[in-house]
Amino acid sequence: MKTRFIGLVAGGFCSAALAAEGIAQAVKSPDPVTAVVRTDLGQLKWVKTEPADYTPLEKAGRHVFVREGCWFCHSVNVSPLAEDKHPLEPPLEKGETAFDGPPTPSQGQIGPNLSREGLKYSNEWHYAHFWNPRSLNPDSYMKSFAHLFDRPASPIKIMSDSSGNKTLEKTADTEKLFDFSSKEQFKLTPNINGLLFVPKLAQGKYPIIWTPNDEYTGDSVKIAAETSDLEALIAYLQKLGTNRGKWRDLDQPQVLETVERGFAPSYQVTALPSLPRLPEWIAYGKAVYEKRCIGCHGIKGDGNGVAATFLYKQRPRNFTQGEFKFRLTKEPLPSDQDLLRTLTRGVRGTAMPTWAELPLTDRLAVIQYVKYELAVDRSDPTAAHAWFVEEPPGPAMVIPPAPAPTQALVTHGKEIWENAKCWECHGHAGQGNGEKAAGLKDDFGFPIRPANLAAGQFKSGARVEDIYRTISTGLAGTPMPTFRDAFPDQDRWAIAYYVLSLSAYKDPLSGQPLPLSETDRLLLDDPHFETESPEKAYMPLAKATSRPPVDSNDKLASDFAKRKPGMPYDIGSESTVR
Numbered sequence: 001m002k003t004r005f006i007g008l009v010a011g012g013f014c015s016a017a018l019a020a021e022g023i024a025q026a027v028k029s030p031d032p033v034t035a036v037v038r039t040d041l042g043q044l045k046w047v048k049t050e051p052a053d054y055t056p057l058e059k060a061g062r063h064v065f066v067r068e069g070c071w072f073c074h075s076v077n078v079s080p081l082a083e084d085k086h087p088l089e090p091p092l093e094k095g096e097t098a099f100d101g102p103p104t105p106s107q108g109q110i111g112p113n114l115s116r117e118g119l120k121y122s123n124e125w126h127y128a129h130f131w132n133p134r135s136l137n138p139d140s141y142m143k144s145f146a147h148l149f150d151r152p153a154s155p156i157k158i159m160s161d162s163s164g165n166k167t168l169e170k171t172a173d174t175e176k177l178f179d180f181s182s183k184e185q186f187k188l189t190p191n192i193n194g195l196l197f198v199p200k201l202a203q204g205k206y207p208i209i210w211t212p213n214d215e216y217t218g219d220s221v222k223i224a225a226e227t228s229d230l231e232a233l234i235a236y237l238q239k240l241g242t243n244r245g246k247w248r249d250l251d252q253p254q255v256l257e258t259v260e261r262g263f264a265p266s267y268q269v270t271a272l273p274s275l276p277r278l279p280e281w282i283a284y285g286k287a288v289y290e291k292r293c294i295g296c297h298g299i300k301g302d303g304n305g306v307a308a309t310f311l312y313k314q315r316p317r318n319f320t321q322g323e324f325k326f327r328l329t330k331e332p333l334p335s336d337q338d339l340l341r342t343l344t345r346g347v348r349g350t351a352m353p354t355w356a357e358l359p360l361t362d363r364l365a366v367i368q369y370v371k372y373e374l375a376v377d378r379s380d381p382t383a384a385h386a387w388f389v390e391e392p393p394g395p396a397m398v399i400p401p402a403p404a405p406t407q408a409l410v411t412h413g414k415e416i417w418e419n420a421k422c423w424e425c426h427g428h429a430g431q432g433n434g435e436k437a438a439g440l441k442d443d444f445g446f447p448i449r450p451a452n453l454a455a456g457q458f459k460s461g462a463r464v465e466d467i468y469r470t471i472s473t474g475l476a477g478t479p480m481p482t483f484r485d486a487f488p489d490q491d492r493w494a495i496a497y498y499v500l501s502l503s504a505y506k507d508p509l510s511g512q513p514l515p516l517s518e519t520d521r522l523l524l525d526d527p528h529f530e531t532e533s534p535e536k537a538y539m540p541l542a543k544a545t546s547r548p549p550v551d552s553n554d555k556l557a558s559d560f561a562k563r564k565p566g567m568p569y570d571i572g573s574e575s576t577v578r
Contacts, residue, residue: 029050030050030051030095030098030099031093031094031095031098032048032049032050032051032095033048033049033050033051033093033095033096033243033244034046034047034048034049034090034093034244034534034537035047035048035049035243035244035245035246035247035537036244036245036246036247036249036250037245037246037504037505037514037516037524038246038249038456038500038503038504038505038506039504039505039521039524039525040407040410040501040504040505040521040525041405041406041407041410041497041500041501041525041527042405042464042497042500042501042504043405043527044246044249044250044462045524045529045530045531045532045538046531046532046533046534046536046537046538047245047516047520047524047531047537047538047539047540048537048538048539048540049245049514049515049540050095050515051095051096051098051099051243052243052507052510053099054099054236054239055235055239057231057232057235058232058235058236058239059236060228060229060232060235060236061231061232061233061234061235061236061237061239062100062236063232064148064229064232064233064236065233065236065237068145068148068233072110073110073111073141073142074110074111074112074113074114075113075114075115076100076113076114076115076117076240077092077097077100077115078092078113078115089116089247089251090244090247090534092115093244093534095243096115096241096243096244110141111141111142114237114240115240115241116240116241117237117238117240117241118237118238118239118240118241118242118509119238119241119242119248119348119457119508119509120248120353121351121353122313122314122349122350122351123234123238124310124311124312124313124314124350124351125310125311125350125351125353126234126237127197127199127226127230127234127310128295128296128307128310128311128351129142130144130145130146130148130149130230130233131144131145131146131149131197131224131307131310132144132146132306132307135295135305135306135307136295136296136307138291146224148227148229148230148233149224149225149226149227149230150177150198150223150224150225150226150227151222151223151224151225152171152173152174152222152223154171154173155194155220155221155222156168156169156171156173156174156196156220156221156222156223157169157219157220158209158218158219158220158221165185165208165209166208166209166210166211167180167206167207167208167209168207168209168221173223174207174223177198177202177203177207177223177225178202178203178204178205178206178207179204179205179206180206181206182204182205182206183206184205184206185205185206185207185208186201186202186205186206186207186208187208187209187210187446187447188202188207188208188209188210188309188312189209189210189211189215189216189308189309189312189315189446190209190211190215190216190218190221190309191215191216191304191305191306191307191308191309192215192216192298192304192305192306192308193306194216194218194220194221194222195221195222195224195306195309196209196221196222196223196224196309197224197225197226197309197310197312198223198224198225198226199225199226199312200226200231202312203225203226209221210445210446212444212445212446213302213304213318213444213445215304215308238509239509242507242508242509245507245508246456246462246503246508248348249456249462273336273337273340273360273364274336274337274364275336275364275365275367275368277368277371277372278368281364281365281368282365282368282369282372282373284361284362284365284369285365285366285367285368285369285370286369286373288358288362288365288366288369289366289369289370289374292355292358292362292366293366295307296308296311296316296351296352297316297317297319297374298316300320300374301318301319301320301370301373301374301375302318302319302320303315303316303317303318303319303444304316304318307351310351311350311351313350313449314347314349314350314351314448315442315444315446316351316352317352318444319370319374319375320374320375320376320377320378321377321443321444321477322375322377322385322387322388322391323443323476323477324338324339324342324476324477325459325460325475325476325477325478326338326341326342326347326459326460326470326475327393327473327476328396328397328399328469328473329393329394329395329396329397329473330394330395330396330397330473330484331391331393331394332476333387333388333391333392333393333394334393335393335396336364336367336371337396338393339367339370339371340363340364340367341461342460343355343358343363343366343367344356344363345460345461347459347460348457348458348459348462349451349452349455349457349459350459371388372386372388372389375387375388397469397472397473397484399465399468399469399472400489402464402465402468402493403490403493404527405464405497405527407525409493409494409497410494410497410498410501412491412494412498413491413493413494413495413496413497413498413499413501414498416487416491416494416495416498417495417498420483420486420487420495422495424436425437425440425450425479426450426451426453427450429454429502430452430453430454430499430502430503431452431453431454431455432449432450432451432452432453434450437449437450440479441479442477442478442479443477443478444477448478448479450479450480453499453502453503454502454503454506454511455503455508455511456502456503456506456508457508462500464493464496464497464500465496467495467496467499467500468492468493468496471483471487471492471495471496472484472492483495505521515540516540517540517541517542519541520538520540520541520542523538523541524538
């Protein structure tokens with residue numbers, strides 16, 4: 001009875017807090033926050049900016065968050081405890097909670113702090129997590145939120161249509177979700193147990209049950225469909241922390257490099273890391289895999305884990321065919337250091353998270369298990385092909401030092417982009433919507449969309465060296481080819497800088513342009529103009545309170561305009577850096 005009373009009081013407090021949001025917002029403008037922006041030359045710099053309010057969808061998601069009691073375990077209005085904080089994770093600033101009203105209470109650190117949850121995981125990861133948290137993290141205390149999905153009570157039969165495609169039986173339940181007369185098809189893949197996730201994107205279209213590698217061989221499925229509540233809740237979670245801009249691209253796992261290239265490694269690695277091929281290490285790696293990786297990648301390593309049905313945009317990697325997207329080697333198979341980089345960084349914009357917090361020994365051991373037990377083609381039972389034994393990785397490609405960024409280099413990169421017709425897949429603005437995008441498939445037969453480069457979430461790293469590496473090696477198993485022999489070094493660097501510029505001065509979540517003047521951008525685009533921390537964040541000229549707005553007589557703007565290109569700019573006593 002006491003617990004129920006406390007819950008009712010807390011719930012009433014949260015409802016009052018939500019009702020107060022509009023009043024609080026009307027009383028005064030939100031305090032500014034410091035945020036990381038990407039410049040036109042690809043550099044990352046701190047600026048002061050106004051936080052963006054929640055969209056109607058995100059506000060609806062916050063109501064779901066409160067209604068479902070998520071606040072009881074998860075705090076969102078306070079900085080994480082020191083022991084839970086990443087080294088470069090920015091502390092919470094007052095302006096970040098301007099649109100939350102009074103903070104929601106929580107019962108201590110029962111669950112992870114969510115103040116930096118936005119864009120940490122993909123939407124697909126969240127779908128799988130809400131359905132069954134322990135399929136992704138066996139240590140999780142979180143209960144299943146399967147009730148947030150639309151779940152027809154009866155299984156749905158898989159049928160063959162007049163074109164020979166596998167589809168779903170027409171029932172009252174399926175006709176609520178799909179339009180069986182639509183000419184627009186959507187491919188859906190059940191998991192190994194026959195669970196079929198139906199995202200909002202598929203609803204109202206014609207369903208195709210797509211199992212190119214016999215991912216599921218049953219004759220009926222159980223449906224779990226995305227609802228408006230689930231869509232809103234995930235939108236709210238993705239918002240949290242994104243008012244601080246692209247700070248994740250400064251986080252240490254994202255700048256990991258190996259000594260293979262001559263760079264000093266910067267996250268947990270102090271020497272060239274690898275483990276010998278020994279049964280003890282492989283067994284150790286198997287235990288790590290079965291605890292951390294099996295939910296997505298599956299028992300056999302074929303990318304068909306129980307969570308895979310939710311990952312409809314980016315299927316988990318199928319190790320059995322020896323194809324790995326991210327590498328520094330010239331040939332398709334990656335080195336141990338390539339695999340360690342991917343494990344440590346994760347793959348941004350997908351359900352593959354960073355595993356930087358996993359002990360280094362665990363990461364190195366699971367690499368041995370993947371290489372020697374899972375990366376094996378067993379399609380012929382009499383002659384299994386162990387890829388890393390039969391075709392060991394070759395030497396690493398040498399990446400020369402990156403040229404200094406200039407506007408001329410970015411402009412040259414755009415010319416190459418147009419002439420090489422990169423836009424046919426990625427679109428003219430790099431949004432992944434080119435004229436050939438819709439028909440692309442990976443080597444395993446699944447639809448694959450070109451990367452939305454304008455979003456600035458680069459799968460294999462956000463530095464110009466990472467983009468250069470991807471352009472040089474291509475992405476094995478996808479339609480993205482290597483351009484190592486097509487373009488000389490200087491051209492590949494130019495394209496890499498241009499690719500980074502596609503996400504310049506944009507909100508990391510919405511993709512909308514940031515409110516910065518042309519003069520602000522000119523200042524920030526100067527490679528010598530440094531704002532390397534929140535404490536030294538640049539104050540946009542129109543918002544600087546220590547002097548009047550910029551005009552033709554403003555000495556600051558005048559001095560900047562007169563400087564020679566590349567000349568360091570001393571903003572002196574009238575600093576716009578606070």
